[in-house]
Amino acid sequence: MPAHAAEFTEFARVHTPALLRSAYLLTGDQHLAEDLVQVALSRTHRSWQRIDGNASAYTRRIMYHLQVSWWRKKRVREQFSDEPTRRAATEETDVALRLTVRDALLSLSPKQRAVVVLRFFEDRSVAEAAAILGCSPGTVKTQTSRALGHLRSALPELTELVEGGR
Known part of the structure; x- marks a missing residue:
C-alpha cells in the first residue's frame, strides 16, 4: 500500500x-x-x-x-414522528429533550444550522466558521444571532434549564 x-x-x-x-x-x-x-x-x-x-x-x-x-x-x-421510541423511564426525559432540540435545529435555515454546529458544537471562532463556509464574519454573526433567537423562542424550556444550571 x-x-x-x-x-x-x-x-x-x-x-x-x-x-x-x-x-x-x-x-x-x-x-x-x-x-x-x-x-x-x-x-x-x-x-x-x-x-x-x-x-x-x-x-x-x-x-x-x-x-x-x-x-x-x-x-x-422529512416528517419525524412526534412520539419518541420506548425507552426506560429514566431516559424518557433525555430522549424528549433530544428530539425537541433536533426538531428545533431542523427548523433553522441551512446556513443557520451550519453556523450553530460550527460555533457551538465544534467551538469554532467567527473567523474559522466564516472561512469554512466561505462567507464574511459579519454573515456568520448575523446568522448566529438569528439562529439563537429562533432557538430561544422555539426552546424556552432549554433556556430555563441552562440558566437554572448556572
Missing part, C-alpha cells in the same frame, strides 16, 4: 467518529450523516496528495458545502 494511501486510511479511521457527529447535527438523520461523511471522505481521498494543511478542516468544509448543496436540491422535508 502506498504511503499516501496508508496516511489517508489512518486519517479516516481516526476522524470518522467526529465527522459523523458533526454530520448528524447538520442532517438530523443518522443515515444521511453517514452518506455525507462517505461522500466527503471520498472527495478528500481524491485530493489527498494536494491537501496542504489540516485535512480534517478540508473534509469538514466539503461536508458543509455538500450539505448546503443537498438542501438546495432537495426541498422535500
Whole structure:
C-alpha cells in the first residue's frame, strides 16, 4: 500500500467518529450523516496528495458545502414522528429533550444550522466558521444571532434549564 494511501486510511479511521457527529447535527438523520461523511471522505481521498494543511478542516468544509448543496436540491422535508421510541423511564426525559432540540435545529435555515454546529458544537471562532463556509464574519454573526433567537423562542424550556444550571 502506498504511503499516501496508508496516511489517508489512518486519517479516516481516526476522524470518522467526529465527522459523523458533526454530520448528524447538520442532517438530523443518522443515515444521511453517514452518506455525507462517505461522500466527503471520498472527495478528500481524491485530493489527498494536494491537501496542504489540516485535512480534517478540508473534509469538514466539503461536508458543509455538500450539505448546503443537498438542501438546495432537495426541498422535500422529512416528517419525524412526534412520539419518541420506548425507552426506560429514566431516559424518557433525555430522549424528549433530544428530539425537541433536533426538531428545533431542523427548523433553522441551512446556513443557520451550519453556523450553530460550527460555533457551538465544534467551538469554532467567527473567523474559522466564516472561512469554512466561505462567507464574511459579519454573515456568520448575523446568522448566529438569528439562529439563537429562533432557538430561544422555539426552546424556552432549554433556556430555563441552562440558566437554572448556572
